[in-house]
Each structure stands twice: as C-alpha cells, then as structure tokens.
Amino acid sequence: MTTPVLEIRNLHARIEEREILKGVNLVIPQGEVHAIMGRNGSGKSTLSYVLAGKEDYEVTEGEILLNGENILEMEPDERAAAGLFLAFQYPIEIPGVATMTFLKAAINAQRKARGEGELSTPDFMRAVKEAGAQLNVDSAMLKRPLNVGFSGGEKKRAEIMQMALLKPSLAVLDETDSGLDIDALQVVSKGVNALRDGKRSMLVITHYQRLLNHIVPDVVHVFSDGRIVESGDKDLALKLEAEGYANYGGEAA
Amino acid sequence: MVRPNFPVRLGAAEEALIAQLKSAGADQAAERVTVAGLPTRRVESYHYTDLKTLLRAVPPMGQPANQVDVPALAIAGSYNLTLINGAVFQQGEAPAGLKVGTVTGGVLTTRDDILVHVNNGLAREALSLDVASGAEQIVQIARRIEGEAAHVADAVKIFVGDGAKATIVETFTGSKAAHVGNHATYLALGKDAVVTHVTIDLSGRETSHFATNEYHLADGAKLRTLIVHAGAGLSRTHLFPRLGGAGAHADVTGLNLVSDGQHSDITMETSHAVAHTSSQPLFKSITRGHSKAVVQGKLIVARDAQKTDAKFMHQGLMLSDEAEVLSKPELEIYADDVVCGHGSTCGKLDEDSLFYLLSRGIPKAEAETMLVRGFIAELIDPIEDDALNEALQGIVDGWLLTGQ
Numbered sequence: 001m002t003t004p005v006l007e008i009r010n011l012h013a014r015i016e017e018r019e020i021l022k023g024v025n026l027v028i029p030q031g032e033v034h035a036i037m038g039r040n041g042s043g044k045s046t047l048s049y050v051l052a053g054k055e056d057y058e059v060t061e062g063e064i065l066l067n068g069e070n071i072l073e074m075e076p077d078e079r080a081a082a083g084l085f086l087a088f089q090y091p092i093e094i095p096g097v098a099t100m101t102f103l104k105a106a107i108n109a110q111r112k113a114r115g116e117g118e119l120s121t122p123d124f125m126r127a128v129k130e131a132g133a134q135l136n137v138d139s140a141m142l143k144r145p146l147n148v149g150f151s152g153g154e155k156k157r158a159e160i161m162q163m164a165l166l167k168p169s170l171a172v173l174d175e176t177d178s179g180l181d182i183d184a185l186q187v188v189s190k191g192v193n194a195l196r197d198g199k200r201s202m203l204v205i206t207h208y209q210r211l212l213n214h215i216v217p218d219v220v221h222v223f224s225d226g227r228i229v230e231s232g233d234k235d236l237a238l239k240l241e242a243e244g245y246a247n248y249g250g251e252a253a
Numbered sequence: 254m255v256r257p258n259f260p261v262r263l264g265a266a267e268e269a270l271i272a273q274l275k276s277a278g279a280d281q282a283a284e285r286v287t288v289a290g291l292p293t294r295r296v297e298s299y300h301y302t303d304l305k306t307l308l309r310a311v312p313p314m315g316q317p318a319n320q321v322d323v324p325a326l327a328i329a330g331s332y333n334l335t336l337i338n339g340a341v342f343q344q345g346e347a348p349a350g351l352k353v354g355t356v357t358g359g360v361l362t363t364r365d366d367i368l369v370h371v372n373n374g375l376a377r378e379a380l381s382l383d384v385a386s387g388a389e390q391i392v393q394i395a396r397r398i399e400g401e402a403a404h405v406a407d408a409v410k411i412f413v414g415d416g417a418k419a420t421i422v423e424t425f426t427g428s429k430a431a432h433v434g435n436h437a438t439y440l441a442l443g444k445d446a447v448v449t450h451v452t453i454d455l456s457g458r459e460t461s462h463f464a465t466n467e468y469h470l471a472d473g474a475k476l477r478t479l480i481v482h483a484g485a486g487l488s489r490t491h492l493f494p495r496l497g498g499a500g501a502h503a504d505v506t507g508l509n510l511v512s513d514g515q516h517s518d519i520t521m522e523t524s525h526a527v528a529h530t531s532s533q534p535l536f537k538s539i540t541r542g543h544s545k546a547v548v549q550g551k552l553i554v555a556r557d558a559q560k561t562d563a564k565f566m567h568q569g570l571m572l573s574d575e576a577e578v579l580s581k582p583e584l585e586i587y588a589d590d591v592v593c594g595h596g597s598t599c600g601k602l603d604e605d606s607l608f609y610l611l612s613r614g615i616p617k618a619e620a621e622t623m624l625v626r627g628f629i630a631e632l633i634d635p636i637e638d639d640a641l642n643e644a645l646q647g648i649v650d651g652w653l654l655t656g657q
C-alpha cells in the first residue's frame with residue numbers, strides 16, 4: 001500500500017489553555033477527497049490551522065504525517081513547500097502587497113525550497129493567466145493589493161487560484177463555500193474538481209452538504225467537539241443535512 | 254511657549270553656537286540663543302525631542318571643501334547640484350527653464366525657533382533655483398558634510414513658476430563624523446504648479462541632522478513631500494507648509510526609519526490660510542531595537558479658511574519591544590466650516606498576515622519584508638518618477654537588510 005498523503009494520529013491541540021482538538025484520527029490516501037462536516041465551533045478551522053502550523057495553537061499529543069513525514073516540527077512555510085495548502089475560511093487582506101508580487105514570491109519560494117529554479121517571468125505570467133481564466137480572476141483583480149476590497153466570492157476564487165498555481169499534494173479547503181452564491185459556488189467547484197487528478201488529496205471542510213453536490217467526496221467524516229465521531233460515504237452528508245447535528249452530542253452552536 | 258524669567262543655564266553646545274553666531278555677525282540670533290537656550294521639552298514643538306539633553310556638543314563651523322562626485326541617487330534625467338559644507342557646486346550648465354544662482358543670507362521666515370534663528374544667522378550663501386512657468390524639471394540636490402566633525406548651516410531657495418512641474422530631490426550625506434547639520438529649504442509654488450519634494454537623510458550615525466522646510470502654495474498648487482529619515486543618530490525635520498491660495502493641496506508625508514540607538518522626529522505645522530484648501534499629512538514610523546520615533550502634526554486653520562479639508566495621520570510599526578513611537582496631533586481651528594481630523598495607530602506586524610504569507614511557502618524574513626514594504630507602499634507608490642520610486646524602495650530595502 002502506498003503511503004497516505006495525510007495521516008493524523010490522536011491529535012490533541014489547545015489554544016490559551018482550552019483544549020479544542022481532542023484526539024483526531026484521520027487517514028487520507030493518495031487521490032482521495034475527504035469531507036469534514038460539523039457544527040460551528042466544533043473545531044474544524046482549528047484542525048486546518050494546526051495542520052498549516054499556526055503558532056497560536058499548542059499540540060499536546062499526537063502526530064501529523066504528510067506523505068509519511070512528521071510535519072509538527074516544521075514551520076508553516078516548510079509545510080507549504082512539503083505540499084500542504086490551506087484555503088482559508090477568511091482569507092487575509094494585506095494592503096500594500098500587490099497580488100502579483102505575492103503570487104510570484106510564493107511560487108518561487110516553494111520552488112527554491114524544493115531545489116528547483118525560479119520560474120521565468122513569461123512562464124509565470126502564462127501560469128497566472130491560465131489559472132485566472134479558469135476561476136474568473138481577471139487582471140483587474142490581480143492588480144489590486146492582496147485580497148483588499150475583494151468580495152467574499154472573489155476571495156474564495158483567489159484562494160483556489162493560488163491552489164492551482166501552487167499544486168499542493170494535500171489541499172485543505174476550510175468552508176470554501178461560505179459566502180458564495182450559486183454561480184460562484186459552481187466556478188469554485190469546477191476549479192477544485194479540475195485539480196482532482198487521482199494523485200492530489202483534499203480535505204474539504206464544510207458546514208453544509210450543498211458543496212458536496214459539486215465536489216463529490218470519497219469519504220465523509222462527522223466532526224463533533226474536537227474529534228471525528230462517524231465516517232461514511234457521501235450519503236452520510238445527506239443524512240446529516242436531513243437530521244442535523246443533534247444526534248452527535250456536544251453543545252449546540 | 255513658556256518664557257523663562259531668569260537666565261537659562263547654557264551648556265557647551267549653546268556656548269559654541271553663540272560664539273559661532275557672534276563671529277558670523279549674527280548678533281540677534283546669538284542673543285536669542287543666549288536668552289532661550291536650546292529648546293527643552295517645555296517648548297511644545299520640541300516636546301519629545303529635548304535638544305538640551307540630546308545635543309551636547311556643536312563642532313566647529315565646516316570649512317570649504319571641494320570634492321564633487323556622483324549624486325547620491327541615480328535618477329535618469331535629473332539635473333544635479335551639490336552643496337558641500339554649505340558651498341554650492343554646479344555641475345554642467347542648467348537646462349532650459351531652470352535658473353541656478355546663489356543668494357546671500359538665510360532663506361527662512363523668521364519665527365520663534367532656535368534652529369531657524371541659527372540657520373538664518375549662519376547660512377552664508379544659499380542655492381537659489383528658479384523653475385520657469387510651464388517648465389518641467391527634475392533636480393537633485395546633494396547636501397553633504399565632509400571632513401572632520403563640522404557644524405554646517407546651508408540653505409536652498411526654490412521658486413517653481415505658474416503651471417510648472419518639478420521633482421526636487423534632496424539627499425543628506427557626508428563623512429562619518431559627529432557633524433551637526435542645520436539645513437533650510439524654502440520652496441514656493443506658483444499658481445497650479447505641481448511639485449514633488451523628496452528629502453532623504455542618509456548621513457552617518459554620529460551625525461545630528463536638522464532640517465527646516467518651508468512651503469508656500471499659491472492658488473491651485475499641488476505639493477507632495479516625502480521626508481525620509483534613514484541615517485543620522487539624531488534627526489529632526491520641521492515642516493511648515495502654508496496653503497495660501499484657493500484650490501491648493503498638499504500631501505505632506507514622511508517616514509521615520511529608526512534603528513537601535515536612534516531618535517527620529519518629524520514635526521509639521523501646516524497653515525491653511527485661505528478658503529478652499531486641503532492637506533493630507535500622512536506619516537509612518539518603523540522602529541527596531543531601542544529607538545524612538547516622533548511625529549507631531551499641527552493643523553492651523555485661519556478664520557477665513559472656510560471649507561478647509563485636512564486630516565493628519567501617523568502610523569507606527571514597531572519591530573521590537575523596546576522601541577517607542579510617539580504621536581502628537583494638534584488642531585488649531587479658527588474657521589467654523591471645515592473638515593479636520595487626526596488619527597494615529599501603532600502596532601507590530603500583523604500575525605495573521607504573516608501566517609497567511611508563511612502558509613503559502615514564503616519564508617519568514619521574506620514575508621516580514623513584504624509586510625513592511627506593504628506598510629509604506631502608501632508613501633512610495635504615489636512618487637511617479639520611476640527611477641526615484643525605485644531608489645526610495647532601494648533605501649527602504651537597504652535599511653531592512655542592514656538588520657538590528
């Protein structure tokens with residue numbers, strides 16, 4: 001059996017003395033798309049931040065293996081270079097940093113970390129144009145400072161565009177559907193599906209089943225109070241949508 | 254200003270100034286220093302920059318020197334002039350539309366400020382520039398203090414004619430010694446003139462750098478200033494923009510780049526003298542190590558200056574815990590139909606922004622540099638001249654690279 005792209009073993013994490021993740025176990029084999037569904041406040045974003053290496057969280061127990069390599073000791077930029085990508089639930093606006101400058105810095109930093117040469121400017125422009133076309137990210141958006149003044153939908157499209165350019169082996173999408181109208185949802189889903197190539201794995205975090213009609217998962221996990229409490233196929237999402245999260249205990253959101 | 258009713262105790266720096274002023278025949282200025290001494294924190298405009306404690310010694314007056322070489326910045330198409338220890342050097346013939354000459358004596362309007370008195374008393378030969386009406390000019394003035402530690406008072410007087418467009422860059426550099434530079438710039442803008450005035454202090458750490466800039470704007474004139482402090486151990490620029498014609502607008506901006514052991518102060522007093530003028534003073538300070546950045550901004554709106562629109566802003570970015578960023582806004586408004594305000598913010602690099610950049614694979618040092626550049630983009634982006642814009646970015650990058 002090939003090494004899974006992601007393996008999380010008994011992961012516990014806390015922030016400011018408060019335990020949020022309480023023993024997460026999860027294996028995502030190569031090429032599979034797994035969904036995590038759970039009520040607000042159950043710890044889904046926390047899981048995504050801990051995966052990406054945000055400093056505020058303290059991992060007290062457990063392991064995270066990315067392509068077989070323990071990443072807990074790695075800095076966020078090293079994790080990215082190792083193939084991890086997080087599409088933020090709330091992408092950060094950074095005034096004064098041009099989107100194009102940012103994209104080029106990110107691509108070249110990852111290439112450098114992997115011992116590859118810098119992308120030439122024409123190759124970079126071509127790649128951006130291609131990824132932009134697919135996600136309706138036009139040149140006017142690219143000329144603006146990073147995420148500044150982007151609508152909710154524009155921010156999410158820009159996140160997926162970054163993912164298309166950075167070509168991670170594991171993409172974590174945190175509530176990529178939130179704030180999207182149905183048209184934007186289709187554009188984003190199409191962009192995500194285009195990146196499913198049988199090798200790249202994805203962890204799709206969502207609160208609503210709706211997204212999973214567009215990005216059809218191989219496995220659905222129910223997340224409650226800091227851990228996975230049930231796993232099943234895509235029909236589990238439909239069941240959740242019908243019955244709500246009430247059967248899974250924890251505090252009401 | 255609080256006036257002492259007893260003689261102030263004079264220190265070595267003041268004694269030296271008085272002797273220099275007397276031997277220059279500037280008896281009135283010498284008298285001012287004798288009576289008032291160097292400003293202490295009780296003088297409002299020097300509240301955070303107490304010169305009595307910060308300026309302990311004043312070296313002998315600078316002697317004429319004549320080494321002229323390349324300008325500090327490479328700016329395509331600029332006409333270059335140099336002032337070394339106060340003496341004017343003209344390189345090559347001035348382009349059409351620009352008249353270069355000298356005038357004797359000080360250039361600053363007399364006001365209750367010791368550094369102004371000293372400059373007017375000591376500046377012998379001021380560089381004078383006349384940009385003809387309708388002309389377009391890029392001028393670079395390198396002001397240098399060379400040789401052994403010296404006290405230099407130099408002055409520049411610039412007239413930009415009606416409808417003319419000028420970019421004027423002044424750099425302050427020199428030998429590494431405990432110089433005291435007292436620099437004056439008088440800049441008058443004719444009707445509808447458009448001027449960008451950039452001054453950059455790149456002098457050595459041992460140097461104390463003082464500059465006083467006076468601006469006069471006629472109807473419809475547009476001024477953009479950018480004051481950059483990136484050199485001297487003690488630096489202070491005092492700005493006096495005066496909007497004297499309807500439709501005049503001033504973007505008065507400045508940047509304190511302050512490292513360990515440095516003290517950097519930009520103080521502004523903008524006068525809106527007539528109706529329908531506007532100004533947008535925007536200052537930023539970046540501090541690291543044990544250092545101090547000061548920005549004081551005063552907006553004075555005369556009684557008849559209705560419809561004035563002015564907002565003063567100072568933003569600080571602290572890259573260390575030991576640094577201090579100080580702000581003092583002041584509004585003195587005598588008109589009733591105006592929109593005036595002030596604000597200030599101060600903080601560290603935003604953790605969430607940093608994490609976002611890291612999460613895309615950008616290493617920490619590079620991500621921090623990107624955020625710092627982003628912080629000051631608002632000041633540098635509006636500088637239209639590409640070469641100047643690039644040179645400014647280079648100065649900031651250089652400052653970031655030298656660490657500490």
Ligand SMILES: Nc1ncnc2c1ncn2[C@@H]1O[C@H](COP(=O)(O)OP(=O)(O)O)[C@@H](O)[C@H]1O
Pocket residue numbers: 015016018020038039040041042043044045046047056
């Ligand atoms: N910075 C923080 N400090 C303290 N508690 C936090 C912080 N961030 C999140 N939490 C708490 O952690 C829990 C999980 O939040 P989160 O991971 O955002 O949930 P979800 O993404 O599932 O809605 C919530 O109870 C939230 O209030």
Ligand SMILES: [Mg+2]
Pocket residue numbers: 044045046089174175
């Ligand atoms: Mg969340």
